Amino acid sequence: MTDLLPLPQGFSAAGILCGIKADSEKLDLALYVSDRACAAAGVFTTNLVCGAPVKVSRERLPRATARAVVVNSGNSNAATGERGIADARTMTALVAQQIGAAPDDVLVCSTGVIGRFLPMEKFQTGIPAAAKQLAETPEAFHNAARAMMTTDTFPKQATATVVLSGKTIRISGVCKGAAMIAPNMATMLCVIMTDAALSLDAAATGIKHAVTDSFNCISVDGHESTSDSVILLANGAAGVGPTTDAERTEFQQALDEVAMKLATDIIRDAEGAHHFVQLNVTGCRNRDEAFRIAKVIADSPLVKTAICGADPNWGRIVSAAGYAGVPLQEVDMSLVVNGFLLYRDGAPVDFDAKQVSASLRDNRNVTIDLTLTHGTGAVRYWTADLTKEYVELNADYTT
Numbered sequence: 001m002t003d004l005l006p007l008p009q010g011f012s013a014a015g016i017l018c019g020i021k022a023d024s025e026k027l028d029l030a031l032y033v034s035d036r037a038c039a040a041a042g043v044f045t046t047n048l049v050c051g052a053p054v055k056v057s058r059e060r061l062p063r064a065t066a067r068a069v070v071v072n073s074g075n076s077n078a079a080t081g082e083r084g085i086a087d088a089r090t091m092t093a094l095v096a097q098q099i100g101a102a103p104d105d106v107l108v109c110s111t112g113v114i115g116r117f118l119p120m121e122k123f124q125t126g127i128p129a130a131a132k133q134l135a136e137t138p139e140a141f142h143n144a145a146r147a148m149m150t151t152d153t154f155p156k157q158a159t160a161t162v163v164l165s166g167k168t169i170r171i172s173g174v175c176k177g178a179a180m181i182a183p184n185m186a187t188m189l190c191v192i193m194t195d196a197a198l199s200l201d202a203a204a205t206g207i208k209h210a211v212t213d214s215f216n217c218i219s220v221d222g223h224e225s226t227s228d229s230v231i232l233l234a235n236g237a238a239g240v241g242p243t244t245d246a247e248r249t250e251f252q253q254a255l256d257e258v259a260m261k262l263a264t265d266i267i268r269d270a271e272g273a274h275h276f277v278q279l280n281v282t283g284c285r286n287r288d289e290a291f292r293i294a295k296v297i298a299d300s301p302l303v304k305t306a307i308c309g310a311d312p313n314w315g316r317i318v319s320a321a322g323y324a325g326v327p328l329q330e331v332d333m334s335l336v337v338n339g340f341l342l343y344r345d346g347a348p349v350d351f352d353a354k355q356v357s358a359s360l361r362d363n364r365n366v367t368i369d370l371t372l373t374h375g376t377g378a379v380r381y382w383t384a385d386l387t388k389e390y391v392e393l394n395a396d397y398t399t
Helices: 052-060 081-099 120-132 138-147 200-212 245-268 287-299 301-308 314-322 353-362 388-395
Strands: 011-016 029-044 063-075 106-113 156-164 167-176 189-194 229-234 276-284 334-337 340-344 365-371 377-384
Touching: 011 120, 011 138, 029 052, 029 081, 029 120, 029 138, 029 189, 029 200, 052 081, 052 106, 052 229, 063 081, 063 138, 063 189, 063 229, 081 106, 081 120, 106 189, 106 229, 138 156, 138 167, 156 245, 167 245, 189 245, 200 229, 200 245, 245 276, 245 377, 276 287, 287 301, 287 314, 287 365, 287 377, 301 314, 314 334, 314 340, 314 365, 334 353, 340 353
Parallel strands: 063 106, 189 229, 276 365
Antiparallel strands: 011 029, 029 063, 029 229, 156 167, 167 189, 276 377, 334 340, 334 365
16 A cells, blocks of 8 residues: 555544445445544535535534544435435434534535435444544545545545644545536535634635635536535644735645645546546636636537547537637637647648647647637636546446
């Protein structure tokens, strides 16, 4: 086991096999626990069909007394009615009993198949078993990350440190996701923990800022999940927090860095993907226009299949920009793919199609630069190509 990452001070974790995933020997229940009260805030899916855990956690945040997050994989507890909400609350109550907390101070996330009731008898024994394995070690953190996985091929973790008032504070995060990814705050769950002391306002502002340019700038398939949750816990165990503008900026940069690493890992692990694609849209009137253009391009099946097939079909990219709902003309756009200029000021340019195709075929990383002439609005956005493997994986997901 390599590249094990540490938890912040005062946090412990556990990941166990609870038996939620039918006919599977994979870990499927994770606990993240603070030994003291946390300032907690979250950002959740805007899908109107959302999971019971989203509803329960959303109604409890922000709060200054959070203690834990319980996460299960293999069943999303979504579209399960009042029973689903009762089950999510029961999960938090079971955790609360084990750690000596109030049920409302425990948050809950679930991921997996939609529309199936949770096997609650599994949690009656699984949650106490997980609580007994809670540890502050990197190994425990790694196991908890594995327990969140569904179709993920690797656990996704990140960490960063910042020195505030002469003391080192740590930010460590974990997430899962490989498909049903198009966050709008997809299936995507994330818990970020820090031992910095934060106010509720600082926690809420910080996590929203971090999500904007990370989780909200990724898309695998354009399908917004029922379960998307990003939760920040700050327990103050380091004894310091950002107090000056410079410290607040430094802390935010570190928080953004953790979120960015986790979000882009989702794209690197996109189901069946052969290519990791970064879209840079610049020269727009504002960020919103750049974001709308980037999202439309990223979600286009024709763009994604062209990348999969190493086809430098630039027409699919510029035409997608044209229906993003942003006022523009062809002459406003220029396009570069993997460093090759394909389209300039609304007209094609001569290029070696075989050379560009080889660049797409031989490199996992693809960079698309679309430049407009309207202003300084810009965004970075990440997506993956659309492959036969993606179709096969999702065609067989529940059968």
